[in-house]
Amino acid sequence: MLLSRNGITRLVATGVYAVPLRGFSTAAGGSSGAVAALGARGGSTVALGEKEATRLPQEREEVAERHAKGQKENVSYWGVPPSKVTKDDGTAWNWSCFRPWETYKADLSIDLKKHHAPLTALDKLAFWTVKSMRFPTDIFFQRRYGCRAMMLETVAAVPGMVGGMLLHCKSLRRFEHSGGWIKALLEEAENERMHLMTFMEVAKPRWYERALVFAVQGVFFNAYFLGYLISPKFAHRVVGYLEEEAIHSYTEFLKELDNGNIENVPAPAIAIDYWQLPKGSTLRDVVMVVRADEAHHRDVNHFASDIHYQGRELKEAPAPIGYH
Numbered sequence: 052m053l054l055s056r057n058g059i060t061r062l063v064a065t066g067v068y069a070v071p072l073r074g075f076s077t078a079a080g081g082s083s084g085a086v087a088a089l090g091a092r093g094g095s096t097v098a099l100g101e102k103e104a105t106r107l108p109q110e111r112e113e114v115a116e117r118h119a120k121g122q123k124e125n126v127s128y129w130g131v132p133p134s135k136v137t138k139d140d141g142t143a144w145n146w147s148c149f150r151p152w153e154t155y156k157a158d159l160s161i162d163l164k165k166h167h168a169p170l171t172a173l174d175k176l177a178f179w180t181v182k183s184m185r186f187p188t189d190i191f192f193q194r195r196y197g198c199r200a201m202m203l204e205t206v207a208a209v210p211g212m213v214g215g216m217l218l219h220c221k222s223l224r225r226f227e228h229s230g231g232w233i234k235a236l237l238e239e240a241e242n243e244r245m246h247l248m249t250f251m252e253v254a255k256p257r258w259y260e261r262a263l264v265f266a267v268q269g270v271f272f273n274a275y276f277l278g279y280l281i282s283p284k285f286a287h288r289v290v291g292y293l294e295e296e297a298i299h300s301y302t303e304f305l306k307e308l309d310n311g312n313i314e315n316v317p318a319p320a321i322a323i324d325y326w327q328l329p330k331g332s333t334l335r336d337v338v339m340v341v342r343a344d345e346a347h348h349r350d351v352n353h354f355a356s357d358i359h360y361q362g363r364e365l366k367e368a369p370a371p372i373g374y375h
Contacts, residue, residue: 136150136151138151139151145320145324146321146324146325148245148248149245149325151324154324154325154326154327155326155327155373155375156326156327157326157339157340157343157344157375158343158347158375159339159340159343161343161346161347161350162346163298163302163342163346165346165349165350166295167288167291167292167295167353171360173282173284173285173288174288176285177285177288177289177291177292178288178292180289180292181289181292181293181295181296184293185296188202188203199300199304200246200250200254200300200301200304200341201247201250201251201254201256201260201264202260202263202264202267203297203300204243204244204246204247204250205247205264205267205268206267206268206271206293207243207246207293207294207297207345207348208240208243208244208246208247209240209268209271209272209275210236210239210240210275210279210286210289210290210293210352211236211237211238211239211240211241211243211348212236212237212240213272213275213276213279214232214236214279214283214286214287215232215233215234215236215237215240217276217279217280218232218233218236218365219233227366228366229365229366229370230365230366230367230368230369230370231369231370231372232355232365232366232370234370234372235351235370235371235372235374238372238373238375239348239351242344242348242375243344243348245321245325246341246344248321249319249321249322249325249337249341252319252321252322253316253319253334253337275289283355283356283359283365284355284356284359284360285356287352287353287355287356287359288352288353288356290348290352291349291352291353291356294345294346294348294349294352295349297342297345297348297349298342298345298346298349301338301341301342301345302342304338305335305338305339305342308334308335308338309335313334314334315333315334315335316333316334317331317332317333317334318332318333318334318336318337319337322337322340326340328340343375344375347374347375348375350371350374351371351374354368354371
């Protein structure tokens with residue numbers, strides 16, 4: 052900051068901001084008081100950095116004392132308190148990734164055998180694209196259905212997020228509603244992600260399986276992104292067929308459990324709370340509700356593709372929000 056008095060020009064800097072000496076004015080004719088205010092802000096920022104090491108331990112102790120006394124606590128300067136959530140019986144809610152009002156009971160009565168016959172050239176392309184993706188999966192995982200489920204969910208959680216993101220951007224560009232489809236697709240993505248979080252408790256992936264997830268997700272995300280930009284009806288049809296394959300995979304999973312080839316271990320706690328399963332539920336119960344979810348996703352995506360085939364946009368048909 053250039054400062055002048057009696058023909059003398061000076062530059063005084065403290066911290067981030069230049070601070071004028073008392074009685075000097077800026078060369079641009081600005082107020083020295085305003086610049087001094089900026090200097091004070093800069094000085095306080097520097098002081099904050101110096102005091103950080105001593106302030107944080109003190110804050111932790113204060114928070115611990117308030118917590119011990121049952122007082123409401125703030126975890127940051129901005130005063131956003133941590134939410135206190137309990138179950139219906141008054142016990143503490145253990146999950147921060149989802150809340151009690153986001154849980155549900157899966158509809159196990161859904162028809163698992165429904166299939167969209169590929170009649171058009173685009174449908175056949177979508178059908179055989181999914182079939183070609185299944186072939187290397189069968190070879191790699193064979194009958195290790197726990198790890199297979201994890202791989203499946205890392206892929207299945209991508210389309211809903213990509214579709215919802217693109218519809219979100221489209222809604223912003225056109226200044227129009229999406230008919231609820233943004234929320235419906237993001238719900239699907241979150242539901243698939245919860246499948247993954249559940250199976251992570253059952254089967255621990257090996258390092259090369261994690262590496263495979265990186266590669267497959269990177270390729271699939273970009274391929275689906277481009278596919279959705281080019282043809283949403285094709286993209287949704289691919290997901291519809293992908294969910295049909297998921298139903299088949301989980302049906303085989305159930306057969307292995309029933310035959311005793313896979314141990315029917317107790318259901319993870321996260322699954323019991325998320326699907327409102329009764330206490331004492333097992334892995335078989337978890338696979339049943341996950342398979343039902345996949346059947347619902349199958350219906351949603353075939354429905355979305357049909358809307359596009361009719362020459363309409365998704366916003367013209369009500370989105371199946373909450374239809375897991």
